[in-house]
Amino acid sequence: xxxxxxxxxxxxxxLLLLVMIIPLINPLGIAIxxxxxxxxxxxxxxxxxxxxxxILFIDYGMGQSAELTPQVLASLKHYAAKGLKLFAATxxxxxxxxxxxxxxxxxxxxxxxxxxxxxxxxYFAGAxxxxxxxxxxxxxxxxxxxxxxxxxxxxxxxxVTKLPDIDVMFAVTASGTIPFIRQANTKFGxxxxxxxxAVMGPANVPYVQSGQAVxxxxxxxxxxxxxxxxxxxxxxxxxxxxxxxxxxxIILLIVWGNIGYFMEKHAAKHE
Amino acid sequence: xxxxQDPIVWLSAFVTLxxxxxxxxxxxxxxxxxxxxxxxxxxxVTVVVGWSNIKNQVITPLMNGNYSxxxxxxxxxxxxxxxxxxxxxxxxxxxxxxxxxxxxxxxxNTVQAQxxxxxxxxxxxxxxxxxxxxxxGLLAVIAFFFLTGRTTHVMExxxxxxxxxxxxxxxxxxxxxxxxxxxxxxxxILIGRLQFLLTDFLGL
Numbered sequence: 001x002x003x004x005x006x007x008x009x010x011x012x013x014x015l016l017l018l019v020m021i022i023p024l025i026n027p028l029g030i031a032i033x034x035x036x037x038x039x040x041x042x043x044x045x046x047x048x049x050x051x052x053x054x055i056l057f058i059d060y061g062m063g064q065s066a067e068l069t070p071q072v073l074a075s076l077k078h079y080a081a082k083g084l085k086l087f088a089a090t091x092x093x094x095x096x097x098x099x100x101x102x103x104x105x106x107x108x109x110x111x112x113x114x115x116x117x118x119x120x121x122x123y124f125a126g127a128x129x130x131x132x133x134x135x136x137x138x139x140x141x142x143x144x145x146x147x148x149x150x151x152x153x154x155x156x157x158x159x160v161t162k163l164p165d166i167d168v169m170f171a172v173t174a175s176g177t178i179p180f181i182r183q184a185n186t187k188f189g190x191x192x193x194x195x196x197x198a199v200m201g202p203a204n205v206p207y208v209q210s211g212q213a214v215x216x217x218x219x220x221x222x223x224x225x226x227x228x229x230x231x232x233x234x235x236x237x238x239x240x241x242x243x244x245x246x247x248x249x250i251i252l253l254i255v256w257g258n259i260g261y262f263m264e265k266h267a268a269k270h271e
Numbered sequence: 272x273x274x275x276q277d278p279i280v281w282l283s284a285f286v287t288l289x290x291x292x293x294x295x296x297x298x299x300x301x302x303x304x305x306x307x308x309x310x311x312x313x314x315x316v317t318v319v320v321g322w323s324n325i326k327n328q329v330i331t332p333l334m335n336g337n338y339s340x341x342x343x344x345x346x347x348x349x350x351x352x353x354x355x356x357x358x359x360x361x362x363x364x365x366x367x368x369x370x371x372x373x374x375x376x377x378x379x380n381t382v383q384a385q386x387x388x389x390x391x392x393x394x395x396x397x398x399x400x401x402x403x404x405x406x407x408g409l410l411a412v413i414a415f416f417f418l419t420g421r422t423t424h425v426m427e428x429x430x431x432x433x434x435x436x437x438x439x440x441x442x443x444x445x446x447x448x449x450x451x452x453x454x455x456x457x458x459x460i461l462i463g464r465l466q467f468l469l470t471d472f473l474g475l
Contacts, residue, residue, distance in 0.1 A: 013294045020462055024469050066463020067456055093320035094313055123320045125328075132376045144327045182380040186388075198456035202448045210392030212384065219452065220459040239462040246458045 005260020012253060019249050023241035030241050037208065038225035041193045041215035042078070044168070050083035052167040053160055057131075058090035058099050060174035064197050068172050069102070070223035070236035071195040075170060076106035078230045080117075085156055087138070087166065089121035091130070096123040100146060115145075115154040122146035128179035134163045135187060164188040168214070170195070177204050177213070185212050195222065273474035284472040287464050411438035 034042070056076070060068050079086060086107060090099050100120055107118040114120075121142045124130050133141050139151045139161055151157050160166055163184060171180045172195040184190040191214045196204050198219030207213040217226065220243065223236035275281065286308075289301035296302075332340045346365040353362035393409050395402040414426075415438025426432055469475045 010295050016458075016461075017465075020458070020465055021469070024462070024465055025475055063460070066461075067459040093317045096320050097316075123324060125321075125324055129372060129376055142327070143331060148327070178384065179377075182377060182384045186380040186384040198452040198459065199449070201452045202445065206389065206392065210388045212388055219455055220462075221455065235463070235466055239459065239466060242462050242465070243455065243458055246462075247455070250454060 005257065005263070015253075016246055016249060019245040020242040023245055024238070027238065028241040028245075030244055032224050032228045032237060032240055034225040034229050035222075037205065037215050038217060038222055038229065040208065041075075041217055042226065042229045044191070044193065044214045045075075045078055045082060045084070048082060048084060048167065051085065052082075053085045053087065053165070054079055054168050054170055055163070055166045056086060056088040057169065057171045057173070057180065058088070058095050058102075059092060060095070060172060060197070061092050062094055062098070064174040065098070067197050067220050067223075068174065068195060069098075070220060070234055071217050071226065072102050072172055073105060074223055074226040074230060074232070074234060074236070075193075075195070075217075076102060077110070077232060078226070079170075080107050080110035080112055081230070083117075085160075086118040087121060087156070087160070088118065089142070090123050091125075091127055093123050096146065115149070116156055119151075119154055119156050120146040121151075128183060131163075131179060131183040132187075135183060137162050164190065166190070168193065172196075174200070176200075177207060177216075181207065181212050193217070275472050275474060280471050284468060287468060291464070407437075408441040411435070412441050414438050415442065 056072075058072070076086070086103075088099055088103060090096055099122070103118060103120055108114070112118055121138075122145065124141060126133070126141075130141055139157065142151060144150055145154065163169075169180065169184050169190055169192045171177065171192055173180070174197045177192075177194050177196065177200070180192055180194075185192055192212075193214045194204060194207070195217040196219075198221070201216065201218035204213075204216045205218070208216055217223070220236045220239055223234075224240045227234045227237045275284075286305050289299070289305040292299045293302045329340055329344055346368055349365045350362050353359040393406070395406055397403050397406060411434055414434045426435065
């Protein structure tokens, strides 16, 4: 009886793997309904005029890529379709190459012109201090793009020299939203769309209510909802069936464990 | 099913399966090898990106005659002095500059960003069920943290102990939501790798 309610952890992992793999091979087609938060981000971008500017900050490592990259790709596809000018940078060294690949899959694939419609600023050191310094001059912080081109020679910098010149910030982070709020929203009133990993979701959604963020897209669910809104289902949408089934199994396991706990307690009482 | 012919995909699949092997066999040689290789590759990438940063931020400006860049370079080099016995105290100066700069930059907006705005957002008009629930929850949680010790004793005497107990329940609900989304995040990471194995590698 004890083993039945407290199985080897490998049994639990195997069960979870099974319920994840089956829907990935045979999708169940569970409907994805966009949440208020995702709608807020989507509608905000929809209402921007073509030619508006957006700055993207990638602030997560490869470990969070499965969760956050689908959000980046879905959002960038939307921004490219809306004709937003994009300034992209990362504060994580290992993500510099990944950032170039994201821009290739979205802006370049949408036939946007490099240096005119978008620019890859690559990695920057200094975290919050650097974001603060961008408030005075983006050109002074980066000096050159990822290919070594002097930023003053790129047409995209004709009307944009500092952070407040840009219309919206899209910060994809797994480390914290506060540095961006402090240096961009509090200082310049800059609207920010956040994309965070699921762990950070509940702690950061209050920033939407306080008006310090336009929206907070949370985890792969947020990505799947965004993919649904732009009408381009991607990896996140495909993962939602597996995600739902995995959650169901986890809930059943918690209930199962609790039944075992109370039965054991009951048995001990009557011994 | 069409298994990939791309050696990079095979390498990625090997790395993924080696890491996942930890779940079933704990410390396997494959897991240890891949873990060390990952650290090595990450360090290599960081060095390359760091060098490109030095090139853009230091060497190019110096070549263009911007000698003021030598001040932060000098401070940066002082950080390395900590490895020289007897002179390691010198490294405290650049650390002091870094801490002071960071604190000054952060503190200037912290009060507005993390206190004033959040307090304002908590003062909601009590015209909907959501707002009432949020306001009552906020008060109960504040009561849980402040009404401790002697004050709690007074609260119990006034038959108001339920407020702090409600605060504890609200906190538990919040922690539950955090735990739920943490599980979701971990599942997403695993699903991401399974998608890669099933589609990119096995071609299903």
